[in-house]
Amino acid sequence: MAKLLNYGLDVSWSEPDLVLPDLIAEGDDLDALVSAQPDWTKPTPAPGWTIAHQIAHLAAADANALIALQTPDAFDAVLKQTEAAGPQHADLEAAAGAAQPRSALLHQWRTGRADLGAALREVPPDHEFPWYGAQLTPALMAPLRLMETWAHGQDIYDTLDAVHPPTTRLKHVDSLGVIGRELSFYAAQLPLPPDPFRVELTAPDGQTWTWGPESAAQRIQRTALDFCLRATHRRSRPETTLTAIGEDANKWLEIARVFL
Template sequence: MLDYGLDLSGVERELALPDLVAEGDELDALVAAESDWSGPTPAVGWTIAHQIAHLAAADANVVIAVRNPDAFDAVLKEAEADGGRHADLEAAAGAAEPRSVLLERWRAGRAEVAAALGEMPLEQGFPWFGSEVTATLMVPLRLMETWAHGQDIFDTLGVAHRPTGRLRHVAALGVVGRELSFYAAQLPIPAEPFRVELTGPAGETWVWGPDDARQRIQGSALDFCLRVTHRKSRAETDLTAVGADAEKWLDIARVFL
């Protein structure tokens, strides 16, 4: 089961599902008002259409994995055959569709994902890339990816991406992904606890970890989310670290392999 090795109690589907829908709706309103999706985004080789196609393809895969787990084997085999080019190939295929067709496919897929993940038992596992996941993890994962790729599109269009309380789900995944970060970097996973203190969009403080932890991260929730999704380098954020392991974590932080 893919749980990043940490407690997922702070990642709650009942809270995250409406926020996933809202995140998609906000991005939808932005791109639906744009007639030209050919503008290059910060992802090299990807236009706005590629970004939306990637989100649509991922949503379709979630629906297959939840509704027909046996059929997901074919998705895994195709991804394995494509190697590291799978996401690019999927995005390119979708981007080649007429804008109106892609937009409607993405909308339908978002609705199907919300329904599928909302109906299944919280801890019922289903297959995903690399391991098995649950709705408890997948809902915020979809929100995180929608927000991150949405950030690319907002940046491309020169529109401010207003931070909201929905970032708490992304930040929670970032915290949960600490061990994943060290694993991906092929570094020993620190045994001692970490304290993460982030300032939310409304000035509230979001906290994870014991108060007496020696390894500590502080800063804005927005910058933490931009860092763990690789939308900003560490130097571009206001994040601070205390402790050698915390310093290293900020250098290698991620929420996906």
């Protein structure tokens, strides 16, 4: 479950109208993959997590996001339950969901996705509501849910030895990775480098996506897919083609993350 820290991170979003359709499409693609799989007990790259655990985690996160969005006062109980369970909260929550019959879990996930999508569509994009460690808006929650759907979906694609086709939806995940630079250094207990960074990534359609000033000395380059895989901790740096110019850029690739 994505958690953010509210310490001046720029959480603005340049394309809010495009994120929600992409979130829905990402969920639909993963749904098509897992609904065709009769066995959800196969272990995934996440230690102790099966396919069912991955889907249960996504379903629980969607449900919690819906609570935060529609009944923010009730989200305090969710926070207290999370704090009481400690570091094992996500594992316990996923295990509880995975214990359901496959059909019930699939229905829960589908219903939750649809309800959250409708709620995000109805609420103004700048409406603030509580989340883990921050106040969020629908404009940021939508790409966060897309990022988690994509990342946990990648675990399932890897489990099934299936190709996870890269799409332009990756731009939302990459954008989170870029604005997560502050979070990465914070989590590693390192000072945030003062110099600007330039990120240049080749999109699945051949375009180049860029962030930061063109004159920046600290640079990260190569494919949009590899940056997504690295920022979500689905691949180690040596398993990607990513290159970095500058000491701080190299350090960022070592510690990159989009969630705590």
